[in-house]
Amino acid sequence: MLRRSKGDYRVNEMNGIRTKYFLACLFALLSGLAVAAPDGQGLYVEHCAACHQMEGEGGIGLPLIREKLEDMSDSYLFNTIRLGRPGRVMPAYQRMSDAQVKAIIGFLRRQSGTTGRDYDSSPVDGDAERGAVVYEEHCVRCHEADGSGAGEGTGVTLSRDRTFLVMPASISNPGFLASVSDQMMRHVVIKGRKSSGMPSFGDEKLNDQEINDVVAYVRSFAEKVSPPESLDGDERPTHVFQSPYSFEQTVKNVKAALTGANFRIFPDRFVEQGLVDEFSVNTRQVGIRFCNFNVLYGMLKIEPRLGVVLPCRITILEREGGEVMLVVPNLRVVSRWFNNDELVTLWDRMETTFNDIIDEVTL
C-alpha cells in the first residue's frame, strides 16, 4: 500500500488549484468567444469603408445611403455581402461568420436609421418578352442593353470623372440577381431612386403588369450573362523564359521590343536597388519598367487600384552559370485578382502584346 506524505497532499492540492484556475480561464475565454458580439462598426471599417467610404457615401463601391438602405431587405444585404458582385470589384465575403455579416448589417441599420423592408418572396407574374420592350423604352439608357450599367462601371473613384453622379448598378450581375427578390425589384422600379437620378415608374407611368414584365425581363439576364473566360488549370502567376542571349544583349532586346510596341521605358532598376547600399546591389538582376500612358489612363478609369501592380515590368535575371532568365507577369492571372471584368477583358488582350514582345526578344 502506498502511503502519501503531507508534501504529496500539498502538491496534489496545488495541482487542484492550478487545474481550477486553468479551467476558470478557459471558461472565460470560451464564454468570451461565444458571447462577445462581433463589432459591426469595426468590421465595416475594416472590410467595407475602403470602397463605400466611412459614412457610406460611396466611392469605388456604390453609396450605402438611407434612401437606398431603406429599400433593401436584410436578406438582400446579407446575400450581397456573402456573394459579392462577381467581376464588379466587390468580393464575396464567404469566410465571415453569419454573426459578423449580421453585425455589419446591424451597423448599417443604426448608422442610416433604417430598419429594412421585408419583401414577400413570391415571384412576379410577368412576361420577359413583353418586359424587354418596356426595358428598351425606359431602362436601357442607364442600365445598358445587357443590364451591366452605363459607362465604365464600378471601380471609378470619386476623384475621377464619372458619367453619372452615381453609376447605375449592374442589374445583370449574378451576385445581384441571386440577392434581390422580385418584390424588391418591383418596389425600386415603382419608387425610383432620387439620389441616383432613377425616376419613379409608379403613378401610372407603368402599370402593374408592365412592372412585373420588366422585373421578369431583368430576371432573365441570369441566362444571358457569360462570365469571362476562366483560367487554364496550369496557368502560373508569371511566365518564365530562357534567353538565348547574354544578359546585356537580352536587356537591349527587351528595350528595343518595348520601344517598337510604343511603350515608354523608365530608367532601369535593379531588383535589390534601394534595399542595400549601391556597392552591394546585384547588378545582374534588373527590372525593365515601361508604360504606355494613353493605355494606363484608360485602365485607371476602370480600375483605380492598378497601382499595386504598376509599372509594367520585365525582370531579367542572370543565374549562376550565366543562364539568363526573363520573368514576365501573367496578365490573365493578375487581372482576375481585381474582380473586375472590364480589366480582365482588357488585359487578356494585352497579354497577346506581351507575348509578341517576348517572342521578339527571345527569337
Place this chain on the structure above:
Amino acid sequence: MIRALLLAVASLLAVTPIAHADSMIMGRVAMKAELVLEYVKSSVEEHGYTVAHLQLCDGGMTDFGYKTDFYRVVFFGKVDEVRMITADYPELVTYLPLKIAVIAEKDETLLTVLNPEALAPFFDDERIQIQLGRWQSDLISIFDDVRRSIAARAAGAS
C-alpha cells in the same frame, strides 16, 4: 481532460474566420494622402522593411498632360527575403519589392495592396507558404498601424 479542452479551444480558434482572405487588402483613412504617405513609410520601416523607392504615378501622367490626383506607390522589402526569392522562387520576383498604393480621394486616402496570399495556391511547399503568410500578416499590421496612428492624431487634435 485538460488536453481535450486545449484541443477544443485550438479547433475553435482554427475556424475563426480569417480576415482579408481576398486578393486585395484595402483600407481607408480620413486624412489627406500627402500625410498618410508619411505614416505608411514610417510603419513600413517599423515593421523591419526598407523603403526602396517611391513611384509617382500621377507625376508621369501629368507630364503627359493628364489631370490626375495624388497617387503614389511605396516599394519596400527586406534584402534577405528578396535574395531568397530570386534564388529559389524566381518566378515570384515580379511581385517584389512589395508595394502599397496610396491614392487620394478628396480629403481621404485609399490604401491598397495586392495580398501575397493570392499567390499561395500556385505553390505547394511550406517554406513559401510561410513567407507569403508572413507578408500578408505584416501588410495587415501596417494598415492597422496607420489607421491607429491617424485616429490617435485626430483624437489628440480634438
